[in-house]
Amino acid sequence: MARLIEIADPADPRLADYRDLRDVQLRRALEAEHGLFLAEGEKVVRRAVEGGFEARSFLMAPRWLDGLADVLDASDAPCYVLSEALAERVTGFHVHRGALASLHRRPDPSLESVIEGARFVLVLEDLVDHTNVGAAFRSGAALGVDAVLLSPRCADPLYRRAVKVGMGAVFSLPWTRVPDWYDALPTLAGHGFTSVALTLAPDAVPLEEAVAGLDRIALVLGSEGHGLTSRWEQSADRRAIIPMAAGIDSLNVAAAAAVACYVTARR
Incomplete structure (x- = not known):
């Protein structure tokens, strides 16, 4: 059971x-x-612990204790109890989502272990905004993605903002960062995946057409500004576009991920 420790000094080490x-x-x-890494909010803290991540500690005001009583009972980590005003002085923002937890990171699993048995993986190249990464994870978890693969420069999906936006999807959806990014597409092809890159390339076809009839799909989305690098755009097996109304060329990458996952999952 977590040890409840009352704190009165915001400078407490x-x-x-x-x-x-x-x-x-x-x-x-x-x-x-x-x-x-940190989890914020009752649901997210619960999902992190239930996802197998070990807590270093918890931080919450007294009114938050009952909602996470079972989680605290199952942990040996200390729970620092302090007023909401004091919590705001410590964190620098209004802690309104119920609770915070500091948890131990785990080593990234191997690519092979993450894609084993998967039929639909989402590949994110160089998304630098934590909100977009979190939103992509949430869409993927909701719309049938089996795993997520990240480029080395992709924003951290365990950063507090990404975890919060994704509502803890990062704890239930298998994922890993792929260090050998240059050869990642050939590696996926060797595992039987057909790569479909979302791009505005001249030869891109409507996404619904690009994914039709495919078994194992790697759906690839690029960075917020420039999209996919030329190697990934050109090396993908197929290039696809989400058809837009006249005068609009594309969606924000988070919105595009949601639409693309929906279409691909229903191929």
Whole structure:
């Protein structure tokens, strides 16, 4: 059972994991150095723990304790209890989603273990916005994606903002970061996947046409600004587009991911 520890000093060193959450650069360095990530909100904290991630600690105001009592009972990690005003001073923002938890990261699984048995994988190349990554995970989890593959430069799906936007989908949807990005497409082809790249290339066909009749699909989306790199755009087995109304060339990548996952899952 988690140990309840009342905190009265916002400078208490035991709260270091939760300090200055608005500072993205600082948080990236701290979380990488200490191998941790944060979950925010009762549902997300619960999904993280149920997903097998070990808690380092919890932070919550007294009124939040009952909703996560079963999660706290199942953990040996300390639970720091403090007022909402004090929590805001520590974190730098209004903690309104019920609770926070600091959890241990796990090593990225191998590509082979993530795609084993999968028929539909979502591939994200260089998405740098945590909100878009979280939204893509949420759409993927809701619309039939079996796994997500990330390029080395993709934003961290375990960063607090990504986890929050994705409503904890990162804890239930298998994923990994692919270090050998240059040869990732040939590797996927070797495992029987047909790659379908969303792009505005001249030879792109409507997505519904591109995915028709395929068994194992790797649906590839590129960065927010420039889209896919030329290697991935040109090396994909098929290039596809989501047809737009006149005068509009494309959707935001998060919206495109949702539409593309819906169409692909119903091929």
